[in-house]
Amino acid sequence: MPKNALSLPPRSTPLKPRRRALVIGASSGIGAALARQLAREGYALALLARRQDMLETLCKEINAASGESRAVFYVHDVREYAAVPALLQRILADLGSLDLVVYNAGVNLPAAYDFENDRLMTEVNFIGALAWLDRVAALFQQLRSGQIVGISSVAGDRGRAGNPAYTASKAALTCYLEALRNRLSRYGVHVLTVKPGFVQTDMLKQAQRPFMVISPEQAAADICKALRRRKQFLYTPARWGLIMLIIRLIPSFLFRRLRFLA
């Protein structure tokens, strides 16, 4: 499980401060792009995912590009809820501290009234987030600092006929992140909810009519910018903000008739 053969990133000194981030769901897509972007910005990284080979390749790539040990990985399935406290303690000890935690783990499976699929989506997209972010929130509240990023989705803004369980899991995540923000802002902890539209990742295969598709790198760049500005919400690309505003305003009786939207 946790510690791997890679050497740990160096600790901060007053003249070489290093911010430290944990990215959960880092092996591909937005998570991997965000890891690369954060490494370029000087972060030391703990990368978590199920797929060891992909994590290992990503860490090696990041460390080679930055010329020093900057990323380590931990193989973990976010549904192993019981493992979270000990793993978070391990990561904190390995990095020396934590300034940023990104919950990016997510799956989108075909909607066919399949309970197993729906449960899996809920567990990965939402219950896993609870397991991790509850613990992280307590940690950051105790330390009176930190940034939490949750990768939700524009799909969570309305219940969509296309995939009820997926949209519900993302709606739950959005609501949970808002609650965390309300709870933690008084302690100086920043919570950012990210709602990407269509991003060129494995998940896009499930999309029926993708449009305004962006690359994971663009999403990662937007997230880093929002982090610096301590924004509360981020639609990426930004145009989704307007689109979703309109969609949210459509009354339910009308929304269910608009088949191309619902």
Add this chain to the structure above:
Amino acid sequence: MDTLPPLQTLLRLSNFGRSLYAPGYTYQPVSVEEIEQIFKTARRQGLTVGLRGAGKSYNDAALNGGGIVIDLRRMNRILDWNPETGVVRLEPGVTIQQLWQHILPDGWWPPVVSGTMTTTLGGCLAMNIHGKNNFRMGTLGEHVLEFTLLLPTGLEILCGPKKNRDLFYAAIGGLGMLGVFTTITLQMKKIRSGLLQVRAWNVPNLAAHLNALEAGAPAHDYIVGWLDATARRAGLGRGQIHTADYLTEEQDPRPQHSLRVEYQTLPSTFFGLVPKSLLHYFMAPFMNNPGTRAVNTAKYLLGLTARSYRQTHAAFHFLLDYIPDWELAYGRNGLIQYQSFLPKETARDAWTEMLTLSHRRGLPSYLGVTKRHRPDEFLLSHAVDGFSLALDFKVTDRKRARLAQLLQDFDRIVLEAGGRFYFAKNSETTPQTARHFLGQEAMAKFKALKKRCDPHNLLESDLYRRVFEEDE
């Protein structure tokens, strides 16, 4: 299965300069048994343990980010005090303040003290502190008669200059990496008065500065220099020398009066009006290049006439306590200190080069302090037969990278001049620099002892990781 350390114990700890913060699961044990228990928990949890006294190191010596930190301040009993012989036995969390206040009424004073009285004896010994009398009295470690060291394995070992000698000379100044001092026995210094005769005079440049330190040391009990690090060209290295001497019974007709603790108390207001706890707010606007230059010039001009006066021990020694929370004046990124120790033959040229370089790069130090030193036998010693110069720098986001480069250049100059460094101060020392000044042999000997005392590598600090763990 063992439970995880509770989150409530996780505290955001900082260093003295408030330039670095790191979280640690912080425990405040009151007995040796409790410390043993913490070591056992740490081992089961796969966590490391850092030791912390008052947290007054300028760097990362008392930080262990993400690990356990044993804060020893509650083990603060003075176990035995003999006013006839001046021998004191105490626990590691006893502070210098507690110690001097306990022994002063009997006519004794700690032989070596730090610039603040808030430090703990355990911390002072782990760093092997020196004072303004290093040239005469050596380091604090030279006044230790014996100590017991609790190893992470649970073994408690008695060490003295003749008993377990290798461990004695390595654990003192050993950065808390070999074990925990559980009891310390020290020899105090007999004094006849609670006052010191202080003399202060200006020196116009670095050559005069170092000459004054060298010529003055043999004749005085204490000597220290303030160096105006903002002065350039002909005035480079100018400053003020302070000497202090113990008074004899004849010189102080009322020693029982001056030896009282109340007599030594530092005033709580400035000019009898401004509460000192507010002073750092007034200092903050001057913490920039022109502001410091103006203040330093004024200080230098005001000191043009030599002065002689009497001062209490507390007032002379504990300058860092004179203004409470003075480090806050340096702003939100705090300050760092760079202290170099140079042989007397090379000090002048090396410091001329360093000060000039700092001016050329627009990064003058805001406070410089010089002392006279002598070498000692400790394994990780910083001392030389020469001088030390401690330079304080304000850390700002804008200057960070340039300051890092400057200190890297300083390291090169100091190493080329045969100098050494002190682990309680410099925050950017690299493993290469440490190996260079300590030597391969000392480094290997320390690591071998570490392996023997702490086979599971439980004791660690961010300082140790930074400087010693490079090729492991």
